[in-house]
Amino acid sequence: MHRSIKFFIFLFIVSTLGVTAQESDQIQIHSHNDYHQNVPFWNAYSNGLSSIEVDVFLKNDTLYATHGEFEIIKNRTIESLYLQPIQKVLSLQLKGHRKLQLLVDIKSEARSTLKKLMYVLGQYPEIINNRNISIVISGNRPDIDEYLDYPNYISFDYQSLGSLENAQIWDKIALISLNFKRFSSWNGKGKLTTEDYEKIDTVIDKAHSYGKPFRFWAAPDSKTAWKAFRDLGVDFINTDMPSRASTYLKTINHRIYHNKNISKIYRPTFSSDQKNIPIQNVILLIGDGNGLTQISSSTLANGGNLTLTQLKSIGLLKTQSADDFTTDSAAAGTALATGAKTNNRAIGVDTSKKPLLNITEILSEHGFLSGCITTDKMTGATPASFYAHQKDRSDTLDIAKDLLKSKLSLFIGGGSKDFQNVGLPEKFAILNDINLVGQSKKDKVGYFISETEVPSVLKGRGNMLSEATRNALHFFQNKNKPFFLMVEGAQIDNYGHLNNVAGIVSEGLDFDEAIAEAIKFADKTGNTLVIITADHETSGFSIPQGNLENNMIEGDFTTHDHTGTMVPIYAYGPRSQEFQGVYGNDELFAKILKVLSISAH
Numbered sequence: 001m002h003r004s005i006k007f008f009i010f011l012f013i014v015s016t017l018g019v020t021a022q023e024s025d026q027i028q029i030h031s032h033n034d035y036h037q038n039v040p041f042w043n044a045y046s047n048g049l050s051s052i053e054v055d056v057f058l059k060n061d062t063l064y065a066t067h068g069e070f071e072i073i074k075n076r077t078i079e080s081l082y083l084q085p086i087q088k089v090l091s092l093q094l095k096g097h098r099k100l101q102l103l104v105d106i107k108s109e110a111r112s113t114l115k116k117l118m119y120v121l122g123q124y125p126e127i128i129n130n131r132n133i134s135i136v137i138s139g140n141r142p143d144i145d146e147y148l149d150y151p152n153y154i155s156f157d158y159q160s161l162g163s164l165e166n167a168q169i170w171d172k173i174a175l176i177s178l179n180f181k182r183f184s185s186w187n188g189k190g191k192l193t194t195e196d197y198e199k200i201d202t203v204i205d206k207a208h209s210y211g212k213p214f215r216f217w218a219a220p221d222s223k224t225a226w227k228a229f230r231d232l233g234v235d236f237i238n239t240d241m242p243s244r245a246s247t248y249l250k251t252i253n254h255r256i257y258h259n260k261n262i263s264k265i266y267r268p269t270f271s272s273d274q275k276n277i278p279i280q281n282v283i284l285l286i287g288d289g290n291g292l293t294q295i296s297s298s299t300l301a302n303g304g305n306l307t308l309t310q311l312k313s314i315g316l317l318k319t320q321s322a323d324d325f326t327t328d329s330a331a332a333g334t335a336l337a338t339g340a341k342t343n344n345r346a347i348g349v350d351t352s353k354k355p356l357l358n359i360t361e362i363l364s365e366h367g368f369l370s371g372c373i374t375t376d377k378m379t380g381a382t383p384a385s386f387y388a389h390q391k392d393r394s395d396t397l398d399i400a401k402d403l404l405k406s407k408l409s410l411f412i413g414g415g416s417k418d419f420q421n422v423g424l425p426e427k428f429a430i431l432n433d434i435n436l437v438g439q440s441k442k443d444k445v446g447y448f449i450s451e452t453e454v455p456s457v458l459k460g461r462g463n464m465l466s467e468a469t470r471n472a473l474h475f476f477q478n479k480n481k482p483f484f485l486m487v488e489g490a491q492i493d494n495y496g497h498l499n500n501v502a503g504i505v506s507e508g509l510d511f512d513e514a515i516a517e518a519i520k521f522a523d524k525t526g527n528t529l530v531i532i533t534a535d536h537e538t539s540g541f542s543i544p545q546g547n548l549e550n551n552m553i554e555g556d557f558t559t560h561d562h563t564g565t566m567v568p569i570y571a572y573g574p575r576s577q578e579f580q581g582v583y584g585n586d587e588l589f590a591k592i593l594k595v596l597s598i599s600a601h
Ligand SMILES: [Zn+2]
Pocket: 289, 329, 493, 494, 497, 538, 562
């Protein structure tokens, strides 16, 4: 070959199939019997699989992609299904280039089929000269002593753990593959037995001791199995479901969280719990998007307990909005704050956009003070539902103006920018230190956590929510008046939308610390009712696996949006038993007024 052409090909290879560090970190997945897929090659390739299997059978001087002679389909050859597409990948310089192993499983006689294969491959110099593409022969293979007779671009699958004397022959071995069923009859559900686990572990270690990547065939093909094989160090995970296996394994690192910050649990005294004694104060804590699985994840990542899980009065809320099976935070917040189901996006207005009296407005007529705390912007849908009346949650300026007209004596939240030029300081003393809130003798105080978005716990918010709750409770206690306080743990929802387990767990634990402040206050005062619930569930979260010993949670998700599942409600303090049962989120309002002996109208 002419030197300049050689150099050109070299450049071509480097630029198209250059393996970056990120790509080399990818989990290697093997598309078993890939030619059986509805779209062979492209499905596996586009999903990032790095090993693709094709069975070939030599007939009429043609290499058919087929399991056997009697299943041959005309036009389906190794060339049409694999070599031409790979050539296309190279010539189009498609993105996501990576190492690619084509595992050719020979079903006809070994030597004649290999001879034909070499002839065909000879017509694809870009493939056989590409160092990132390997052609590995499996199935019917020639005698091992003959491996050295084959060209460099051909290597072999070794289906044994026996040692080979000849080091040069070892160099012709690309990987070790074994039949899983030889070692275990595990079906991919639950766990491998301890005995089988040890057998499998030994097998993989032995293969690695030869310095070769390892694959099982005839292995269970499920999420549980993929995870087990990944954890055991199988190099090529065998699957008939390229897209699902790829999605599952590519997302596993941000679906697994090891909690390092064990949250301290407060053990309630229960001295006022479920007693029929008069209630003076109500603290309503809303975990945005805090469904049962979110609560389970933070509980189990915290060694199996939260302050929340100490409580005894438990129920479930149905969250559907007036115009949708699946609510948003605006309609759910409005239902909780006003006792009326409304349309999604509506803040404190009914389905015909008329203002609804909310609980802070009603209670103010009965001598109650009220406050709102959130780790969202203060104009966020949940806090806004307790002080504003606007037809759309994104009418930020009008919501901000409503805070001035509201009955709130205290607010703590983010997004001071939303309140520029609305004259907020004329109504509220805006404090610049959270610890000044508790001592403040002003009638109306506010504290902004941030100018725009409030940072998450993972991004350094610290224990702002529990500090805010403690300070707000001091503030109200100094007033010697009954009060209603809403506290929102807003960002459990954000991380549900992002399908991020670390965020869900860390925000859930942070919310529990605010809950602990409320429960301590209830124990100290004896006449405070604490209610904890959620506006809706987010992300269809599930926790298929975890580990109580190292506080690990593996999460999985069905959506990036809210779901229609019921959410838990917990209550503590006098008459908390009234909040048990299963009911609509619009019924909570009346229950609160009932235990306060206040009629809504
Ligand atoms: Zn949401």
